[in-house]
Amino acid sequence: MKSIKVHDKIFKPYIEEKELQKIVKKVALEIYEDYKDKTPVFIGVLNGVFMFFADLLKYYPGDCEVAFLQMSSYSGTQSTGVVYKKMDLTKEVKNRHIILMEDIVDTGNTIASLFEYFQNTQRPKSVKVASLLIKPEVYNKEFKIDYVGIEIPDKFVLGYGLDYDELGRNLKDLYQLDEGRINH
Numbered sequence: 440m441k442s443i444k445v446h447d448k449i450f451k452p453y454i455e456e457k458e459l460q461k462i463v464k465k466v467a468l469e470i471y472e473d474y475k476d477k478t479p480v481f482i483g484v485l486n487g488v489f490m491f492f493a494d495l496l497k498y499y500p501g502d503c504e505v506a507f508l509q510m511s512s513y514s515g516t517q518s519t520g521v522v523y524k525k526m527d528l529t530k531e532v533k534n535r536h537i538i539l540m541e542d543i544v545d546t547g548n549t550i551a552s553l554f555e556y557f558q559n560t561q562r563p564k565s566v567k568v569a570s571l572l573i574k575p576e577v578y579n580k581e582f583k584i585d586y587v588g589i590e591i592p593d594k595f596v597l598g599y600g601l602d603y604d605e606l607g608r609n610l611k612d613l614y615q616l617d618e619g620r621i622n623h
């Protein structure tokens with residue numbers, strides 16, 4: 440694997456497709472252990488999650504349903520973090536066991552808004568969260584991310600669904616920025 444240029448930045452190879460697939464399979468089987476006797480609804484939080492979501496479901500051996508959620512944020516931020524103005528969910532999940540699927544948990548603001556939205560408006564039977572990646576050095580929320588693929592340092596990553604200014608989502612492997620954090 441070679442370094443690549445996306446927009447104005449250089450990204451170096453970080454986690455290869457084969458290794459990502461092992462991680463995704465591990466998460467799928469961990470979830471299955473807890474939901475064997477149930478039919479959970481996997482909810483993909485778009486856009487970044489689409490590759491992780493599709494791959495995980497291929498490794499999930501039990502019954503399950505899927506739904507997608509599109510969140511739109513205000514362009515500004517407030518002291519409490521990002522404020523979401525719109526949540527479009529493709530399926531009713533009242534009284535269902537749901538698993539929220541994220542590509543990456545960074546500050547945790549997104550996942551905190553999601554939790555609030557589901558608890559306050561959707562009345563599911565249970566809510567758990569699965570994320571392919573988490574940046575523990577940045578994550579500042581108390582609640583637990585139930586299923587984590589891999590912990591990564593506080594460096595911007597790209598590929599496997601994740602973008603840098605909308606480019607790079609189609610890369611099969613994960614890349615890492617050399618120079619540190621991008622404010623996004």
Ligand code: IMP
Binds near residue numbers: 596
């Ligand atoms: P949060 O800070 O946990 O709310 O993360 C917000 C969103 O920022 C994530 O869902 C991703 O879409 C994006 N994000 C966070 N870190 C990265 C990264 O390293 N690469 C690409 N996108 C990221």
